[in-house]
Amino acid sequence: MTAKNNSWIKHIRHPNALIIIAILFVFSFSQLNITFTQFFESFERGKYMLDRMFPPQISEPMILFEAVIQSLQVAVVGTVLGIIISLILAIFAASNLSPYPLVSYVIKAFAAFVRSVPALIWAMLFIIAVGFGPTPGILAIAVNSIGMLVKVYAESIEEMDVEIIEAIRSTGASPLQVIFQGVFASIVSILISWSVFRFDINVRYSSILGVVGAGGIGWELMAATQSSRYDLALGVTFVIFLMIISIEYFTRFIKRQLESI
Amino acid sequence: MENESILVLKNIQKTYKDGTAALKKINLSITKGQVVSIIGPSGSGKSTLIRCINRLVEPTSGAIEFEGKEIMKLRGKSLRKVRSKIGMVFQSHNLIKRAHTIQNVLHGRLGYTGSIKGSLGMFEKRDVEVALSILNRVGIEEFAYKRADELSGGQQQRVGIARAICQKPSIIMADEPIASLDPSASRTVMEYLRNICKEDGITAIINLHQVEFAKEFSDRIVAVKSGEIVFDGTPDELMEAKIFQIYN
Numbered sequence: 001m002t003a004k005n006n007s008w009i010k011h012i013r014h015p016n017a018l019i020i021i022a023i024l025f026v027f028s029f030s031q032l033n034i035t036f037t038q039f040f041e042s043f044e045r046g047k048y049m050l051d052r053m054f055p056p057q058i059s060e061p062m063i064l065f066e067a068v069i070q071s072l073q074v075a076v077v078g079t080v081l082g083i084i085i086s087l088i089l090a091i092f093a094a095s096n097l098s099p100y101p102l103v104s105y106v107i108k109a110f111a112a113f114v115r116s117v118p119a120l121i122w123a124m125l126f127i128i129a130v131g132f133g134p135t136p137g138i139l140a141i142a143v144n145s146i147g148m149l150v151k152v153y154a155e156s157i158e159e160m161d162v163e164i165i166e167a168i169r170s171t172g173a174s175p176l177q178v179i180f181q182g183v184f185a186s187i188v189s190i191l192i193s194w195s196v197f198r199f200d201i202n203v204r205y206s207s208i209l210g211v212v213g214a215g216g217i218g219w220e221l222m223a224a225t226q227s228s229r230y231d232l233a234l235g236v237t238f239v240i241f242l243m244i245i246s247i248e249y250f251t252r253f254i255k256r257q258l259e260s261i
Numbered sequence: 262m263e264n265e266s267i268l269v270l271k272n273i274q275k276t277y278k279d280g281t282a283a284l285k286k287i288n289l290s291i292t293k294g295q296v297v298s299i300i301g302p303s304g305s306g307k308s309t310l311i312r313c314i315n316r317l318v319e320p321t322s323g324a325i326e327f328e329g330k331e332i333m334k335l336r337g338k339s340l341r342k343v344r345s346k347i348g349m350v351f352q353s354h355n356l357i358k359r360a361h362t363i364q365n366v367l368h369g370r371l372g373y374t375g376s377i378k379g380s381l382g383m384f385e386k387r388d389v390e391v392a393l394s395i396l397n398r399v400g401i402e403e404f405a406y407k408r409a410d411e412l413s414g415g416q417q418q419r420v421g422i423a424r425a426i427c428q429k430p431s432i433i434m435a436d437e438p439i440a441s442l443d444p445s446a447s448r449t450v451m452e453y454l455r456n457i458c459k460e461d462g463i464t465a466i467i468n469l470h471q472v473e474f475a476k477e478f479s480d481r482i483v484a485v486k487s488g489e490i491v492f493d494g495t496p497d498e499l500m501e502a503k504i505f506q507i508y509n
Contacts, residue, residue, distance in 0.1 A: 166317050167355035171428055172345025172372025173379065180380035181368060185357045 049230050056234035064220060064236065068243050071216030074134050075206040078141025079199045086146050087191075090153035091179055096162050107150065115147030119205045123214040137214035141202050149198055156190045157183055189258055196251050196258075203247045207240045217243070266326075267293040267431060267464050268314065273323035275309050275488075283309040284320070285488040291432075296455055296465040298475035301485035302508055307468040310485065311434045314466070315347045316340065328431060345372025348425025348463075350454070352437035354417040356424075358410035362401070365409050365420050366392040369427025388427075395423045399453050415446030422454055426461070433458060435467040439474065447471070451478050472499075 058064060089107050091097055098104035122143050126136030160183065168182035184191065210218025217240055224232035268291040275284040283306045291297055299307045312318035314325060316332070325332050332343050348369070356365045370388045371379045378384075384392075396402045399419040404412055409420060418438060425433050435454060439447035455478050458465040469475045475482050476496040484492035484499075484507045491507055492499060 161353070161355070163351055163353060163355045164357065166312075167349065167351055167424075168368060168371065170315055170317060170344055170347070170349040171369055171424070172341040172343075173368070174341060174371075174376040176376050177371045177374075177379040181371060181382060182357070185360055185382075189359070 052228070052230040053234045055231065056238060057229075057231040058235040058239070059232055064217070064239055067210070067217040067220050068239060070134055071206045071210065071218070071243070072203065072247075074137040074209070074214075074216055075141060075199065075202040078138045078206065079145060079195070079202045081138065081142040082145025082149055082198070082202075083195050085142065086149035086153055087184075089146065089150045090157060091183075093150055093154040094157035095154075096158055096160070096165070097179075097183070104154075108154065111147050111150040113147075114143055115151065117144075117147075119144040119209065120212060123209045123212050127213055132213045132215070134215035137206060137209045137216060140209060140214060141205055144205065145198050145202060149194065152194045153191060156187050156194070160186055192258055193255060196254055200248060200251050203244060207243065265293045266290045267328060268466075269324075269326040270314070271324040271326070273310075273313055273325070274321045275306075275313055275318065276321045283488050284313065287323070287488075287490060289483065289490065289493075291464060291466065292481075293431075293464055294459075294462050295480045296458060296467065296478060297481045297483060298479035299466065299468045299483045299485055300470060300472055300475050300507065303470065305485045306488040307485050308436055309488075311349075311436055311466060311468060314432075314434060315344050315349065341372055345428055346431050348428045348430035348433040350418070350421045350425050350433065350435035350438045352440045354409075354414075354421045356409040356417055356420055359408055361406050362396065362409050362412065362420050363389070363392055363405040366395060366423045366427050369424040372428065392423070392427055395426050396420075398426075398457065399423050413446070414442050415449055418442065418446075418450045419453060422450070422457070426457060426463075430463060432464045432466065435465070437468050437470065440470065447474065454478075 089111070093104050093107040093111070095101065095104050119140050122140035123136055126139045130136055130139070164186055165178060165182050168178045173181065206216055206218075208218050210216040210220070211222045213219065217236065221233060221236045221240070224230070224236055268289075270287055270289040273284055273287040273289075274282075276282050287310060299310065301307050309318055313320045314327075316325075316335075320333070323333070327343060328346070332340070335343060357368070364382065367382075367384045367388060370384055370392075374384060374388070393402060393405060396405050399422055401412070401416050401419055401423075404416065409417060412420065421438070422433075433454070438454065439450050442450060451474055454465065454467070457463070467475075467479065476499065479496060482492065482494065482496055482499050483490055486507055
């Protein structure tokens with residue numbers, strides 16, 4: 001009986017962790033000076049914003065349309081660049097293909113570093129380097145994709161049966177032939193499915209990168225909020241929503257096509 | 262001419278990085294056109310031995326003479342040329358599962374195809390015809406345009422043999438080609454392997470652990486135990502007592 005009543009306690013393996021989380025919460029809450037007056041005032045501000053949001057408006061549909069196209073272009077170009085560079089790096093990062101373990105380690109560490117820096121930060125860095133516009137957006141998306149794709153591509157290669165690589169090598173195939181006809185041919189569907197997944201993520205990023213000035217639809221959102229045109233901002237938000245949803249349907253369609261191959 | 266050696270191994274040693282001595286001073290001379298079985302318990306070093314021959318595994322020391330030429334020091338293109346003359350068949354077939362059967366057979370031509378063309382899978386029309394005729398020889402022409410993983414285990418192994426033959430090799434090496442097949446499929450695979458090698462004058466080196474198959478299908482049997490050759494002779498000379506010794 002008592003064992004049964006106490007059973008939920010046993011599920012908490014580390015009661016210390018709970019205590020630490022509680023302390024962190026209280027500490028953070030008090031440090032941030034969140035007061036109740038501030039909390040209630042925000043309702044009033046929110047109402048002000050909401051009142052001006054409706055009805056949502058689209059002032060210049062052509063400009064908005066062009067911005068959507070630019071965002072998609074940034075996502076496509078950035079993703080393709082990221083895929084190509086990642087494939088090359090992954091070959092040297094995969095421990096079962098890489099000629100030197102050190103090379104594999106260095107590339108994986110590089111990818112981990114790139115991955116840990118958010119896309120927005122990359123966009124800001126590239127804006128400093130090459131100026132405003134779609135170029136820093138493309139570079140940010142490519143670099144951020146590399147961080148993830150090198151890892152998942154290399155892991156997919158590492159999960160391969162080494163004997164298949166051996167078999168192709170034993171025919172007298174060149175290293176390039178081993179990689180294309182042996183490695184890529186074996187795992188092409190996994191590679192495509194990760195790449196499509198990454199494209200999905202990149203479309204989301206490309207819509208928001210414009211906020212810091214890296215081109216596309218995000219810039220329109222930024223412009224609307226800065227001039228306090230919340231109705232326009234909501235209009236742009238709807239457009240972004242539509243764009244992302246339709247891309248998601250598109251990529252889902254591609255994935256289904258892949259499964260039937 | 263009759264006793265011409267196609268392959269001579271001199272003092273081949275292989276010690277792995279962890280200190281395991283897989284092969285200890287192996288001396289072996291293979292006569293052209295013979296079917297040679299290498300038998301021995303698992304872990305005896307037979308897999309390492311045949312992988313040392315085409316240097317998929319790098320021997321620690323020794324010399325390998327293939328068709329009268331020393332190949333231990335070869336690198337890059339010249340090593341790949343030697344490999345293209347040595348077909349290899351594996352226990353687990355090692356086909357590209359999602360590729361068509363014919364594509365897998367054509368991989369045997371990679372060593373003869375330009376690097377870029379081969380990478381993109383663009384083979385000569387003549388090569389495709391050759392590949393189809395080889396599939397016909399191993400009795401699975403009708404599956405040429407099916408995915409390799411749609412075939413049964415025995416059929417997949419015949420694709421593996423077809424790939425090796427497509428290389429127009431002087432030697433075919435098979436590493437436990439029937440270890441994962443049922444007895445009837447095993448027999449079919451061994452018959453195709455031996456018959457084609459005999460018809461085309463290809464030398465065969467086959468790793469087996471089924472002694473009965475080795476006795477039935479080979480001209481010569483070499484027994485390996487703990488990285489050393491403990492028997493070398495005709496199937497008739499391999500007496501039951503000796504077998505017991507090898508496996509114990």
